[in-house]
Amino acid sequence: MTTQTRRQFLMTTAAAGACALCTSRAAAPKFKTTLKTALIRGLPDEKSLAELKAAGYDGMECSVWDTTPEKAAAARALAEKCGLKIHSVLRGWAQFNDEKKFDEGLKSVETALRAAQAYGADALLLVPCRIGGSGTKLPKPREFQFEFEAKTGRITKAVAGDNEPYADYIKAHNVAIDATRKAFEQLIPVAEKTGVVIAHENVWNNLWVKPEIFANFVGSFQSPWLRIYFDIGNHVKYAPAEEWIRTLGKLIAKCHVKDFKLNDAPGGDGKFVNIRDGSVNWPAVRAALEMIGYSGWVTIEGGNLTPAEHRQRLGQIIAGA
Numbered sequence: 001m002t003t004q005t006r007r008q009f010l011m012t013t014a015a016a017g018a019c020a021l022c023t024s025r026a027a028a029p030k031f032k033t034t035l036k037t038a039l040i041r042g043l044p045d046e047k048s049l050a051e052l053k054a055a056g057y058d059g060m061e062c063s064v065w066d067t068t069p070e071k072a073a074a075a076r077a078l079a080e081k082c083g084l085k086i087h088s089v090l091r092g093w094a095q096f097n098d099e100k101k102f103d104e105g106l107k108s109v110e111t112a113l114r115a116a117q118a119y120g121a122d123a124l125l126l127v128p129c130r131i132g133g134s135g136t137k138l139p140k141p142r143e144f145q146f147e148f149e150a151k152t153g154r155i156t157k158a159v160a161g162d163n164e165p166y167a168d169y170i171k172a173h174n175v176a177i178d179a180t181r182k183a184f185e186q187l188i189p190v191a192e193k194t195g196v197v198i199a200h201e202n203v204w205n206n207l208w209v210k211p212e213i214f215a216n217f218v219g220s221f222q223s224p225w226l227r228i229y230f231d232i233g234n235h236v237k238y239a240p241a242e243e244w245i246r247t248l249g250k251l252i253a254k255c256h257v258k259d260f261k262l263n264d265a266p267g268g269d270g271k272f273v274n275i276r277d278g279s280v281n282w283p284a285v286r287a288a289l290e291m292i293g294y295s296g297w298v299t300i301e302g303g304n305l306t307p308a309e310h311r312q313r314l315g316q317i318i319a320g321a
Contacts, residue, residue, distance in 0.1 A: 031290045035318045038087060038299040039307060043067070044075050049082040055307040056315075059085035061299045062119055065092075065112035072118035080120075087297050088123040088199065088229075088254055089116040096179040097129040097172075106183060109198075110190050117194040123253050124196050125229045128183060129176035130205035136168050138206060141237040141269065146213045153177050153217040169206075176207055177217065184226055191225040199229035199253045209238045211247035218251050227251050231301070232280060233258025237270060241280050245288035252294060256301045257314060274303040276313050286320045 036058040041048055043064045052060055079086050091112040094105040109126060116124045132138055139159045147157040154174045158166045191198045200218055208214035218228050228251045232241045259278030262270040276282060300310050
């Protein structure tokens, strides 16, 4: 081999090695955490499941909770036949803070937990109470600055300064906290028996509207069977979504993906919009999910896009864009 040939050979080899290194680096995943995708649907049928599969989803969240274990098991088999998973069940609001409806609420959640077990889901979304409405003065979303008892979760202040205008709100909040604690203490053994986590969501119910108080309340039970269903869009008007995620941390069991467009009015009001059209800082959200080590489901709720359009936008979010 001549000197010139050897020189060309070495240059070619070095270039090939550099290209291989670049390719290796480009192929390296941006995130260590992995996110599975879903939409909310009612009792599934072959048509709806085929639509989800064609759009590239990994599964669905079922909004039908008041069904028999037999019907739920049939739905599970149908979903699995299509290569999809029913990963959670949406129970929604229970009126634990209404004494007359407390026992009825408990029984309904037990029914939902058994249905979730038969669906093959590992979590049940539950909104335990709601307060507010006419006659109760509430702070504006960004005015909330809670002071609360760490042991009980009961609040002593809702805002900085004078709290007298919010006395009724504080009282109602503490009634709901006590009622929810009582309910969860009875429901956690049922959750453990069924193998289904109770995923507590606060969805514009005027309760636990700051990350610190929400994390304190759910964390106080110290149970793997009670965690949080975090809705990204629901909380934007109170604090940035990434702040919620960092504070709630390992308490997060599932995530709903929504977007919210803040307006310029004082306090943080606005309206829901399609994902990536609002005020959520999606790259910051994805980074926060990575920081807390969240590998799990991200389920789109609401919006007027097609399943395929939603999935395309969700893919951008997952990629960190």
